[in-house]
Amino acid sequence: MNQVAVVHISLKNNHHIKNILGxxxxxxxxxxxxxxxxxxxxxxxxxxxxxxNSNTIDYEFVEYNPFTYRSYxxxxxxxxxxxxxxxxxxxxxxxxxxxxxxxxxxxxLYGLDLYTYxxxxxxxxxxxxxxxxxxxxxxxxxxxxxxxxxxxGVSAYKSGESDWIWLSISLVGSFLERQLGLLLH
Numbered sequence: 066m067n068q069v070a071v072v073h074i075s076l077k078n079n080h081h082i083k084n085i086l087g088x089x090x091x092x093x094x095x096x097x098x099x100x101x102x103x104x105x106x107x108x109x110x111x112x113x114x115x116x117x118n119s120n121t122i123d124y125e126f127v128e129y130n131p132f133t134y135r136s137y138x139x140x141x142x143x144x145x146x147x148x149x150x151x152x153x154x155x156x157x158x159x160x161x162x163x164x165x166x167x168x169x170x171x172x173x174l175y176g177l178d179l180y181t182y183x184x185x186x187x188x189x190x191x192x193x194x195x196x197x198x199x200x201x202x203x204x205x206x207x208x209x210x211x212x213x214x215x216x217x218g219v220s221a222y223k224s225g226e227s228d229w230i231w232l233s234i235s236l237v238g239s240f241l242e243r244q245l246g247l248l249l250h
Contacts, residue, residue, distance in 0.1 A: 079126060086191055087136040092127060101127040107187050109134035109146060109155035135191065148195035153182055160195065 079100060082091035092100045102115040111133055133139050134155065137146035145152040151162045163179035171177060173184070183190035 081132060081136075083136065089130070089133050089136060092130070101130075103133055105134055106155070108158040108182070109137075109153070109187070135193075148192060150195035153192075153195065158182060158185075164195070 078095050080093050080095075081089045082093060084090050088105055089103055091102055094100055099115055101113050103111050103113055105111045113127055129141055131139050131141075134146060137148055137153070139146050140152075143152075144156060145154055145161065151160050151164070153160050159180040159182050161180075166179070169177060169179070183192050
């Protein structure tokens with residue numbers, strides 16, 4: 066995944082902690098001290114909390130952090146998010162340029178609106194590149210299957226079982242993780 070994990074600034078590392086949708090919710094230092102906490106609306110407007118213990122360098126970094134909502138690149142001057150293929154405005158809750166005509170879908174409610182962000186439902190859907198959104202439920206299910214398959218495989222290994230079902234569960238979990246990774250790119 067082409068997403069930021071650690072940002073090195075002023076001889077310190079700042080770590081981004083994300084939620085399941087990719088929103089940066091905390092920035093912590095190497096000592097796990099909270100530098101900042103981000104709160105978001107469904108469409109990506111955000112506020113920054115917990116800056117009282119931060120020094121000037123941390124404050125500037127947090128204030129102008131380019132990775133926030135869904136880990137998209139945020140341009141602070143225009144207040145637009147860059148989603149690889151086009152820009153999204155959290156102020157108007159839609160893209161500022163239309164999608165390709167190839168994405169028209171008259172059979173769905175928002176299938177004719179080429180400016181719509183996540184089918185007007187950013188709580189249930191995620192749009193990684195500005196073209197097609199996927200269900201957050203699919204992401205959650207994939208992660209749950211991966212964790213469940215791994216736990217079952219480790220448990221079977223530790224108990225000495227050689228039943229192929231446990232191996233199958235682990236392989237299915239790994240496969241789903243890979244497919245989920247492909248969807249999110």
